[in-house]
Amino acid sequence: MAKIKSVEDLKKIKERIEQANQKMIENNNHQKLVEIKVAMATCGIASGARPVMDFLIAELPKRNIVARVKQTGCMGYCYAEPTLEITMPDEKPVVFGYVDLKKADEIIERFIKKGELVDGIIPINYELAT
């Protein structure tokens, strides 16, 4: 891997990441991908986030959905774990709580495929300093 030796190099890496993202969209018939984040901090894992993530990774391609499934750290909703955040192309992210395999299946079928919201949604309740 090329070392970062200057501010320019860091910018280049950022550009490379953006190009890779772009490429992924091109490869997907110029369609943006569905982005799925699974909260996998200690408490998420303890309440069963891993099987949910495995399920998504296994099922989405079978159901012809091109998605990027990503593990993340804590989203803060310990009481509603496991939690997922899903961003449909050009939409705002939606967070779901209490996601077991059955809920994950429902989310794929109803939310991802048909755009319906399903029970267990968590409204974004914070502002982010970015």
Place this chain on the structure above:
Amino acid sequence: MSPKFKKSILVCNGSSCLQASKVNLIAEFQAKLKEYNLENEIQVVQSVCFNKCTLGPNIIIQPENVEYSTVTKEDIDDIIIIHLLNNKIVERLVYNQVYENSGSTKKQYRIALRNCGFINPEVIDDYIEKDGYAALAKCLTEFTPQEVTQQIIKSGLRGRGGGGFPTGVKWDITSKSVADQKYVVCNADEGDPGAFMDRSVLEGDPHSIIEAMAICGYCIGADKGIVYIRAEYPLAIKRLKIALDQAKEYGLLGEKLFGTNFNFDIDIKYGAGAFVCGEETALIHSMEGLRGEPTLKPPFPSVSGYLEKPTNVNNVETFANIPAIINKGADWFASIGTEKSKGTKVFALAGKINNVGLIEVPMGTTLREVIYDIGGGIRDGKKFKAVQTGGPSGGCLTEKHLDLPIDFDSLSAAGSMMGSGGMIVMDEDDCMVSMARFYLEFTVEESCGKCAPCRIGNKRLHEMLTKLCDDKGTLEDLDLLRNLSNVVKDTSLCGLGQTSPNPILSTMQNFYDEYHAHVVDHKCPSGQCKSFMRYYISEQNCIGCVVCARNCPVNAISGEKKQLHVIDQEICIKCGICMDKCKFDAITLN
């Protein structure tokens, strides 16, 4: 994709809103939508708490994201006609408010947790995509170490590990210590029971800590960093290691960072999970391979720390704020929070609260907002009694403190402390004497034993509290308890002993009546202390079937067949078995 529904009504299904609503709002909305023939266009969805529980019942209409509060059955027609059919806002149900401590309409504001839950902590590119390492690049190439330190001082950031010491000032002091070698230490010991803020940051955003430590190294003139982390955090350790490897691979750690002459590298050292090892001098000794015992300050670590070299110790959450301050500016950071406590604080909400979890709020947020709006209120509709902040070193805050804006100084003035951010909520069923005893038990376990007041004094304090809980206390014990608490506080060597009696002193201050009841009325008002329970057999109902006597595990019950049975209170261990077994409801509990 064309969504089947044009709009969605998100109805809060959190406990607090459910309790506030007299009717099943979801069903009411569904029924009304049918009446208006809208059931195929508009969908009703159950949602998790919105963090504005005190205004509940709450709903949100999407996609436009309009929030309505205090919604009753009678409002449904208006919402449908005015909003859903005519696209106008039902003004009287809108309670959006801009909070002055953050300028945001949301109660939570995430700075330290800005990336937690958003990036893959095991992929450095994810961090870089979110402007990761840009702050380090900026510091190294655009500013002198003094300029960066001044920024941190100007931001008003204070240490999040408990003490609240101004971070920039500490960096400045360490930078002025002259030595051939200096160290940056990240304190990830997190021993406070119930706290997991630092763990979450390391599990969710480890690169922000690496970046911040490097910035600190640049400011103080250190080329070595050490993360001291408890071995019980395997996932945090794993992710930190991955992050360190990736940063090294990219040359973001190592030599000549960003083409400058600045070198920086980070190692990990593991703690065995002793609470006292979170104290910075003990932590340093533990890193040196010595016993994790504190030593008297001064000398402060900034002057003589790890291997007797100047060492800057900061907490994980403190570091997590640094890149954001550099990227967004000291003025931005200083605009959030209260006069003397800037920025936000992460809290781990635990105990008898509906929404257990990790939250980040601007300094100056009130306890009421934290407990009732973000925390969703007390579990099972019980009454709030107290909240312990600052863990075993802190104190309790009560009903009368609910509207206190939380910051370092207000909590100290109220007899508690900010601590690292654990918040344990207690309800009417919790006994404050037992609570104090729980914390003292912890301290007795965790005292390193180096100094007598803490080693022996805390043990005596714990014994006295046990005596009270066992219904063996006297009024004199209460005086003794208070006096000894003050002695331990005043004469202990380190922060552990200097603060360990706080849970006693603050519960005595706020709940003296409860202590009084334990020794004078021989009652535990909340009914938690078992020793005060008495099982009695009633003369009227007992038919002398002997079942209870046969089942009592300690043979506390005596009586002849067909005669009244009696419980010997001295022997009874209050297991409750007899009460379950008696078919004649003859056994009662008072």
